[in-house]
Amino acid sequence: MNLRGWWLAAVLLPLAVLAREAPPVAADEQVEQRLVRISEELRCLVCQNESLAASRAELALDLKREVRELIKAGKTDDEIRDFLVKRYGDFVLYRPPLKESTLALWLGPFALLVGGVAVAAVFIRRRRAAQQASLSAEDERRADALLRGEDRT
Amino acid sequence: MRIGLIIAFFALVALLAIGLTRNPREVPSPLIDKPAPAFDLPRLAKEGRFSPAEMRGKVWLFNVWASWCVSCREEHPILVEFAKTRRAPLIGLNYKDPRDDALKWLARYGDPYEFSVVDADGRIGIDYGVYGVPETYVIDRAGVIRYKQIGPVTPDVLAKKIVPLIEELER
Numbered sequence: 001m002n003l004r005g006w007w008l009a010a011v012l013l014p015l016a017v018l019a020r021e022a023p024p025v026a027a028d029e030q031v032e033q034r035l036v037r038i039s040e041e042l043r044c045l046v047c048q049n050e051s052l053a054a055s056r057a058e059l060a061l062d063l064k065r066e067v068r069e070l071i072k073a074g075k076t077d078d079e080i081r082d083f084l085v086k087r088y089g090d091f092v093l094y095r096p097p098l099k100e101s102t103l104a105l106w107l108g109p110f111a112l113l114v115g116g117v118a119v120a121a122v123f124i125r126r127r128r129a130a131q132q133a134s135l136s137a138e139d140e141r142r143a144d145a146l147l148r149g150e151d152r153t
Numbered sequence: 154m155r156i157g158l159i160i161a162f163f164a165l166v167a168l169l170a171i172g173l174t175r176n177p178r179e180v181p182s183p184l185i186d187k188p189a190p191a192f193d194l195p196r197l198a199k200e201g202r203f204s205p206a207e208m209r210g211k212v213w214l215f216n217v218w219a220s221w222c223v224s225c226r227e228e229h230p231i232l233v234e235f236a237k238t239r240r241a242p243l244i245g246l247n248y249k250d251p252r253d254d255a256l257k258w259l260a261r262y263g264d265p266y267e268f269s270v271v272d273a274d275g276r277i278g279i280d281y282g283v284y285g286v287p288e289t290y291v292i293d294r295a296g297v298i299r300y301k302q303i304g305p306v307t308p309d310v311l312a313k314k315i316v317p318l319i320e321e322l323e324r
Contacts, residue, residue, distance in 0.1 A: 045284035
């Protein structure tokens with residue numbers, strides 16, 4: 001090893017001693033995994049386009065703490081979702097239940113699709129009808145003649 | 154066909170325009186017309202504890218505030234004015250706030266509350282579905298939440314919604 005190598009070792013060695021393995025995020029891996037699974041389907045109320053799992057908002061952290069405790073208390077996923085819905089409403093669920101107030105949300109896209117298909121169908125039909133009408137018997141005869149490469153007039 | 158498309162276009166514009174006037178931050182609370190969640194919390198300034206059951210038979214306001222909350226500053230003078238009218242008892246929920254900061258804040262800007270209770274870890278806030286301080290609840294004589302104001306109470310909200318509601322509930 002040359003002088004430079006020794007220098008490098010002298011600088012890096014203390015750092016290596018200081019470096020430690022990252023401590024596990026949570027003692028209970030299973031609880032954390034369930035927490036992530038549940039909170040990915042929950043909406044953060046502070047940053048509304050973020051899931052609870054992804055959010056670092058203060059309230060999101062508090063709610064995750066709550067969910068973590070419910071998991072440890074042996075609650076089912078449904079019971080945990082229910083806990084949050086009772087306090088914050090269906091809005092927290094990324095998959096809201098199908099009921100009167102969410103009917104437009106669930107069926108709206110399909111209604112738009114059906115409407116769009118209907119408009120497109122009418123449009124296409126009309127255009128086709130217009131195209132068919134544009135060829136008279138004389139035009140057809142000339143087109144045939146052109147295709148056969150006969151008359152060029 | 155063309156007329157139909159124009160009508161459809163304007164219908165869509167109208168729909169989106171209505172959407173723009175609405176505030177997506179205001180999530181309707183499922184707690185309206187439900188009993189106010191029970192709790193037992195220490196008071197902020199003096200010794201002693203408080204639980205909402207003590208307010209049975211009274212129409213009262215429950216206001217969630219914190220010294221770190223910017224819009225609470227905006228709302229505060231309105232609450233101070235309201236407290237002077239003695240229209241209904243106003244109780245504060247000091248939400249996730251260091252005690253010293255909270256007391257200093259009240260000393261500086263005035264204390265409109267009968268008293269405030271301390272929700273240090275935000276648990277009671279969660280029970281009340283708090284997601285953005287300030288929030289204000291109107292609770293009736295039977296202990297049922299009748300109205301929730303999300304965000305600061307404005308003079309308009311106070312005059313048009315909260316005070317008429319108190320009058321109606323006290324009748």
